[in-house]
Amino acid sequence: MTIRRDDALRLLARHAPDDVVVAVFTTAFDWIAIRPHPLNYITVGAMGLGSSHALGLALGRPDKRVLVLDGDGSLLMNLGALVTVAAAAPQNLIHFVFENGTYEANGSLPIPGRDRVDFSALARAAGYRKSYTFDDLGAFEAGIASVLREAGPLFVTLKVEPGIPPNYDYALMHAPHLRQQFKAALNG
Amino acid sequence: MSLHLDAARASTSGAGRVHGRGIINEIKASGVEFIPCVPDIHTSEGLLRPLALEPGLRLIRVCKEDEGIGICAGLSYCNKRALLLMQHTGLLDSINALRSVGVEYSLPICMMVGLLNKEPGVLPRDSKHYGVRISAPILDAMGVEHHLIETDADLGLIKPAIDAAYARGHPVVLFIGTSPLP
Numbered sequence: 104m105t106i107r108r109d110d111a112l113r114l115l116a117r118h119a120p121d122d123v124v125v126a127v128f129t130t131a132f133d134w135i136a137i138r139p140h141p142l143n144y145i146t147v148g149a150m151g152l153g154s155s156h157a158l159g160l161a162l163g164r165p166d167k168r169v170l171v172l173d174g175d176g177s178l179l180m181n182l183g184a185l186v187t188v189a190a191a192a193p194q195n196l197i198h199f200v201f202e203n204g205t206y207e208a209n210g211s212l213p214i215p216g217r218d219r220v221d222f223s224a225l226a227r228a229a230g231y232r233k234s235y236t237f238d239d240l241g242a243f244e245a246g247i248a249s250v251l252r253e254a255g256p257l258f259v260t261l262k263v264e265p266g267i268p269p270n271y272d273y274a275l276m277h278a279p280h281l282r283q284q285f286k287a288a289l290n291g
Numbered sequence: 292m293s294l295h296l297d298a299a300r301a302s303t304s305g306a307g308r309v310h311g312r313g314i315i316n317e318i319k320a321s322g323v324e325f326i327p328c329v330p331d332i333h334t335s336e337g338l339l340r341p342l343a344l345e346p347g348l349r350l351i352r353v354c355k356e357d358e359g360i361g362i363c364a365g366l367s368y369c370n371k372r373a374l375l376l377m378q379h380t381g382l383l384d385s386i387n388a389l390r391s392v393g394v395e396y397s398l399p400i401c402m403m404v405g406l407l408n409k410e411p412g413v414l415p416r417d418s419k420h421y422g423v424r425i426s427a428p429i430l431d432a433m434g435v436e437h438h439l440i441e442t443d444a445d446l447g448l449i450k451p452a453i454d455a456a457y458a459r460g461h462p463v464v465l466f467i468g469t470s471p472l473p
Contacts, residue, residue, distance in 0.1 A: 144368075148364075148391030148395070149357065149392060152358070152361035158365060159365020159366040159368075159369070160365040162371075163365060163366045186354055187353045190352060277395070277396075279397075282396060
């Protein structure tokens with residue numbers, strides 16, 4: 104089974120209306136449409152670095168909960184980050200990976216190890232405090248509130264299928280005003 | 292013919308070397324609180340090991356150098372200063388992250404980079420070692436500011452470089468030319 108990505112994001116937005124959220128690539132475009140907010144951080148710059156930016160934010164602002172909405176291809180590009188995050192052990196960081204088995208923003212070609220790699224098991228083995236996997240919207244809806252109450256670092260795999268194709272507005276993704284807006288909101 | 296630094300710098304004695312204690316003092320004077328790092332044999336004993344014991348600094352051990360660039364970026368949005376420690380091989384491996392996060396996003400990514408195998412007293416561009424020789428020219432091509440910390444006489448470059456990076460929003464690389472003494 105799988106969850107539509109936009110359904111998962113709508114559900115998450117209801118439970119995390121004001122959290123700092125680092126979102127990457129296709130998920131970022133869906134997320135900013137579903138939850139427009141100055142604390143959205145979509146300017147990760149280089150593929151794979153989403154969780155690294157999030158770790159910096161979580162260590163710099165331990166009073167704020169930081170969610171990272173990673174892609175499976177992105178995570179594979181920086182797999183050591185699982186170990187780094189687990190070692191730094193920020194209690195305020197929750198790492199979601201939206202697993203669709205493809206590099207969706209790059210033509211939907213398959214990732215290595217598609218349908219074989221177990222991301223939640225990798226995170227747990229790396230030292231995340233707990234990890235979860237959801238492949239059904241009802242189960243995610245039933246579990247998300249309690250997951251968000253737990254101390255991190257936590258890892259959540261969401262097995263997803265694409266929703267409505269997003270508008271890949273890369274000019275917006277890299278726009279300076281979004282970075283300035285984020286910094287002002289974080290420190291305001 | 293190779294250009295050489297002055298005779299004092301060419302010395303392998305303590306007089307022509309840089310001391311880790313001095314580097315640490317400058318790092319702390321710069322307001323740095325976080326040190327993401329990958330160990331580098333060029334700086335491990337004289338700098339990283341004492342840094343790990345230094346009160347007021349938090350070491351973040353990263354698996355790969357470009358992770359550190361993301362971490363420094365996230366911290367900068369929180370108004371927290373960081374210095375990323377690595378070997379020049381790690382710098383070469385992190386060029387795309389430095390390009391996008393540091394240069395194109397105008398973020399204060401401050402890096403201290405050990406020039407393993409650089410000959411004492413020899414300018415990096417004149418090193419016999421290819422990786423050492425090309426590091427600064429690559430940064431020049433990217434428009435990234437860099438400085439060489441070769442002896443204690445260069446310690447005064449550190450704080451102004453870090454302050455300027457945070458004030459103006461740009462990356463900076465501080466090359467460590469000689470293996471620091473403790």
